[in-house]
């Protein structure tokens with residue numbers, strides 16, 4: 001069993017979807033939680049209540065991770081309320097499905113700002129706390145197959161995910177001894193951001209999965225995140241762990 005009792009974790013974008021599942025997994029393992037959200041205050045408060053019912057502390061922070069000032073204020077809140085941060089899950093991503101050839105500079109910069117630069121701001125700002133962690137601190141980012149496959153109308157988000165993975169590897173090199181930084185690359189999970197792809201997309205993904213015999217769930221992703229947040233992964237550094245039931249390596 002993974003016991004993360006006494007550790008404090010911040011999960012960005014935890015009001016819904018994969019971020020929510022990650023927050024619950026970490027709370028089940030014993031973490032106190034800082035839950036970041038932007039618009040879904042009701043869902044975020046419900047999640048905080050669930051975490052508290054598990055006997056953990058839960059603090060809510062409304063912050064737009066695309067805004068460096070918001071990240072700064074969120075980390076100042078963590079310092080004031082907890083004076084500790086051991087785990088950071090950088091989960092938020094943005095971006096519409098559109099062809100790269102009709103993507104504006106503004107759209108490009110906005111997606112890169114939220115999906116890539118936010119991770120750098122978060123890690124840079126959180127480093128003083130992470131370095132004081134008892135044991136190794138853990139940072140996990142969430143990626144997708146857009147980083148290693150060409151997917152229809154996914155070029156901008158895909159490019160941002162490739163950049164996110166490269167950024168994580170280079171941060172791992174720069175930070176070295178103090179912190180583990182890794183990525184979980186998830187296959188297709190039905191959430192609010194993917195539901196519009198339609199049942200055929202999910203059926204096709206599930207049919208390429210070699211294991212599972214069921215659609216991929218946010219909890220499957222959260223399980224991998226939990227591993228990378230635990231001492232079991234202390235010697236895993238700068239890696240991208242793929243959780244897709246083997247769909248991504250299944251030849252057609």
Ligand SMILES: NC(=O)c1ccc[n+]([C@@H]2O[C@H](COP(=O)([O-])OP(=O)(O)OC[C@H]3O[C@@H](n4cnc5c(N)ncnc54)[C@H](OP(=O)(O)O)[C@@H]3O)[C@@H](O)[C@H]2O)c1
Nearest residue numbers: 013015016017018037038039040065093144188189191193
């Ligand atoms: N779903 C998939 O199939 C899949 C596959 C691979 C990777 N991923 C990755 O997994 C991560 C989560 O995706 P998801 O499908 O779970 O998304 P989702 O269900 O749409 O949830 C997105 C979450 O991010 C928050 N958020 C969005 N913009 C934000 C901002 N600027 N600042 C702070 N919070 C913000 C939302 O908060 P509010 O609602 O409070 O605004 C919400 O909690 C993303 O990095 C995505 O690329 C997803």
